Amino acid sequence: MDTSVVSAASNAGNNPVPLLMLRKSLDMQAAGVAALLQGMPQVPPSSNPPHLGQNIDIKV
Structure with a gap:
């Protein structure tokens, strides 16, 4: 998503566009x-x- 659209929406004030x-x-x-x-x-x-698939064998 374009971040400029998000920042413009947060600064929109009374402008709904x-x-x-x-x-x-x-x-x-x-x-x-x-x-x-x-x-x-x-x-x-x-x-x-x-x-x-019920058990996992792990050795380190």
């Missing part, structure tokens, strides 16, 4: 993230036996 621009920018970013998440493939459930 920078705040509206910030809200629109955040909405557009949210829509972009939603589209990316929709495009990700679904991960199938693990086919490992149930005893795998």
Whole structure:
């Protein structure tokens, strides 16, 4: 996100335009993230036996 939009919104005073621009920018970013998440493939459930992944062996 462009930081100049945030600083302009914080200095807007009675001018609603920078705040509206910030809200629109955040909405557009949210829509972009939603589209990316929709495009990700679904991960199938693990086919490992149930005893795998329960313990961690650590040696230093």
